[in-house]
Amino acid sequence: MELPFPLVADPDPASIEAGRLLFAQQTDFLKGVVAMSGLPPADRIEVCFAGRSNVGKSSLINALTGRKGLARASNTPGRTQEINFFTLADSHYLVDLPGYGYANAPVAVVEKWQRLLKQYLSGRQTLRRAFVLIDMRHGIKPVDNEILSLLDGAAVTFQVVLTKADKVKQSDREATLAQVRKALSTHPAAFPEIVMTSSEKGDGIATLRSIIATMG
Ligand code: GTP
Numbered sequence: 001m002e003l004p005f006p007l008v009a010d011p012d013p014a015s016i017e018a019g020r021l022l023f024a025q026q027t028d029f030l031k032g033v034v035a036m037s038g039l040p041p042a043d044r045i046e047v048c049f050a051g052r053s054n055v056g057k058s059s060l061i062n063a064l065t066g067r068k069g070l071a072r073a074s075n076t077p078g079r080t081q082e083i084n085f086f087t088l089a090d091s092h093y094l095v096d097l098p099g100y101g102y103a104n105a106p107v108a109v110v111e112k113w114q115r116l117l118k119q120y121l122s123g124r125q126t127l128r129r130a131f132v133l134i135d136m137r138h139g140i141k142p143v144d145n146e147i148l149s150l151l152d153g154a155a156v157t158f159q160v161v162l163t164k165a166d167k168v169k170q171s172d173r174e175a176t177l178a179q180v181r182k183a184l185s186t187h188p189a190a191f192p193e194i195v196m197t198s199s200e201k202g203d204g205i206a207t208l209r210s211i212i213a214t215m216g
């Protein structure tokens with residue numbers, strides 16, 4: 001029997017081309033949102049990038065769009081503190097979320113963005129898919145499970161994107177994959193395929209572009 005939650009197969013050439021074409025179009029920073037009332041009109045396909053602080057959300061958006069400085073990436077965990085909306089062509093929003101699970105900031109501040117993050121993930125009607133990033137070196141942690149359960153409850157389909165694959169030896173990848181598969185089997189909102197990426201080396205980027213472009 002095939003394992004549940006396989007790594008996504010390489011897309012066919014037409015899907016790869018669709019991804020390339022979509023992401024060759026204009027991308028722009030639209031706005032940083034600090035309250036639900038500030039969300040832009042829900043008038044296009046929206047995908048967001050969620051994950052623990054420092055997992056590589058902003059770097060992934062930069063890799064997808066091919067624009068290094070578009071989303072602010074940093075060695076300082078907790079860099080992204082607003083919900084940042086980027087427009088892709090005139091059809092898509094890419095949404096860079098503040099990280100969760102970050103303890104080293106004033107409690108009141110952290111609580112404010114965590115509350116907003118949860119409101120957004122469970123209350124955004126046009127959110128088509130949440131990509132939940134998991135560091136390939138660490139696997140799924142309790143704080144990730146909490147977010148995955150929130151997405152289950154809100155019936156938002158989420159897809160796991162493993163990040164920083166370049167930091168993990170081929171021989172160590174199976175252990176993380178097994179841990180992730182086991183955790184996902186308890187989450188009904190999990191999309192059945194996992195994407196493995198490296199924003200640094202470019203692995204999985206064309207695949208992720210094609211997933212976003214063919215979501216329809
Ligand atoms: P917050 O906004 O603080 O929640 O972080 P984030 O999830 O947006 O992470 P960010 O993109 O800022 O990346 C954090 C650190 O990880 C940076 O130093 C990146 O250069 C590094 N990083 C991100 N992706 C990769 C990757 O694929 N490989 C390697 N080696 N490093 C990466």
Ligand code: MG
Nearest residue numbers: 057058079080
């Ligand atoms: Mg960030």
